[in-house]
Amino acid sequence: MTTKYDRILIIFLLVFAIILYCFTLCFAFDVSDTVRVSLDGKEYGRYSLLTDEDIKISTEYGNCTLSVKNGEAEVLSSDCPDKYCENMGRISKGSQVIVCVPLHLVIDVVGNSSVDKVAY
Amino acid sequence: MNKGKKVVLMGIFIALGLVLQYMESLIPIAVLPGGKIGLSNIVTIINIYLLGPLNAIIIATLRAFLGALLFGGVSAIPYSVVGAILSSSLMGYMIVKTEKFSPVGISVCGAVTHNLGQIIVAMATFMSFRIIVYLPVLIVLGVLGGFITGICALKILKHMRNLPRQYKTLT
Numbered sequence: 001m002t003t004k005y006d007r008i009l010i011i012f013l014l015v016f017a018i019i020l021y022c023f024t025l026c027f028a029f030d031v032s033d034t035v036r037v038s039l040d041g042k043e044y045g046r047y048s049l050l051t052d053e054d055i056k057i058s059t060e061y062g063n064c065t066l067s068v069k070n071g072e073a074e075v076l077s078s079d080c081p082d083k084y085c086e087n088m089g090r091i092s093k094g095s096q097v098i099v100c101v102p103l104h105l106v107i108d109v110v111g112n113s114s115v116d117k118v119a120y
Numbered sequence: 121m122n123k124g125k126k127v128v129l130m131g132i133f134i135a136l137g138l139v140l141q142y143m144e145s146l147i148p149i150a151v152l153p154g155g156k157i158g159l160s161n162i163v164t165i166i167n168i169y170l171l172g173p174l175n176a177i178i179i180a181t182l183r184a185f186l187g188a189l190l191f192g193g194v195s196a197i198p199y200s201v202v203g204a205i206l207s208s209s210l211m212g213y214m215i216v217k218t219e220k221f222s223p224v225g226i227s228v229c230g231a232v233t234h235n236l237g238q239i240i241v242a243m244a245t246f247m248s249f250r251i252i253v254y255l256p257v258l259i260v261l262g263v264l265g266g267f268i269t270g271i272c273a274l275k276i277l278k279h280m281r282n283l284p285r286q287y288k289t290l291t
Contacts, residue, residue: 001274006225013232013263041247060161072182081193096248099242102195 017021018036024095035073035091037066038106049109061103073107075100121284130171130179137163137183138190145191156207158231159188165215165223165230166271167172172286173212180208182207185214198245217289223277232262 037044039059047055047068054076055066062079072090075098090111098107103112121129137160144159159184159234167176184204188196207230214226221229235258 001271001279003220003222006228007219009221009225010228010263010267013228013259016136017256017259017263020252020259024253024256038246038248063236065209095253097248097253099246099251099254101199101242102193104195104246104248106246108250110250 001024017088033071034064034110035068036108038108041106046110047073049102057058057103057105059103059105064100064103064105066107073109074098075107078103124173127172129245130175133163133167133179134183134186134286138187141183141187142191148205149200158234158262158269160233160270160271161207161211161227161230161266162273162276164204165211165227165270166276166280168200168212168215169207169277169285170283172217173208177205178210180204182249193289199238199241203234205236206237207231222270223253224267225268227273228263228266229265231269232259235262 022037022057033049034084035049036045036046037055037057039057044057044059045055047066047067048054049071051090052069053067053070057066059062064080064085065076066073067076072092074090075085075088078085080100080102084107085098085103088098091098091107094109094111096109099105140159140163144157147157160180163183164176164180167179173181181201181204184200185197188200192200210233211226211230214221214229236255239251239255239258242254243249
């Protein structure tokens with residue numbers, strides 16, 4: 001049914017995925033206390049993970065609300081049709097990302113070092 | 121097979137792929153955007169063996185375009201189309217040039233390449249390298265989904281032994 005090359009291929013892909021995952025964990029070593037929101041590839045704003053607040057993000061594609069609570073950020077509500085972003089969970093480390101495709105938003109966690117303006 | 125018959129057959133396969141895409145969108149495996157079983161890959165693989173890689177790529181691309189238009193949004197079109205072109209091209213190449221993989225391996229490659237294409241489009245659209253953190257999960261989902269669809273394609277091709285085909289399967 002399956003050939004030897006099939007099995008080699010599958011094992012290779014799974015091993016590659018594991019190695020790639022370890023590589024992405026390197027993103028988590030920064031001091032991560034700021035959540036960064038990017039719209040269309042350009043930075044929209046940075047918000048501290050240390051203060052609990054709800055942040056309203058309004059774009060020309062729609063609005064959504066980012067909620068920061070207990071050092072984690074999650075999408076509370078969103079205008080997008082598929083709502084993938086609401087189910088992506090809470091992020092708090094550099095190796096985690098939330099993406100909302102219809103709203104062209106990327107939400108990730110960065111460190112404090114290269115920030116000149118932080119919105120509280 | 122005359123030209124008219126081929127056009128009709130290709131149209132039927134596009135429709136079949138669309139129906140499969142709609143059916144699997146009803147199953148809530150919405151772990152990540154793009155995490156799906158990829159049932160329409162079954163149609164693509166069978167098309168490569170039946171009609172040849174070029175026709176299969178055309179069918180897959182049109183199906184991806186129409187599927188994104190119908191079931192996603194305009195913003196979903198580049199993800200689907202790029203994923204479909206990359207994965208069907210690679211699958212076509214693997215079947216034609218290498219005789220070493222069964223439909224299961226082909227299907228795994230197709231599924232993983234499809235997800236890879238979507239990640240590439242996402243990284244280009246959002247200018248964000250961070251999106252690559254999704255790739256490990258998508259590779260694993262692609263292997264699982266590809267395995268399932270590959271077994272399906274294998275079984276279906278076994279029953280199509282007597283039809284006029286361009287390429288033989290290994291087993």
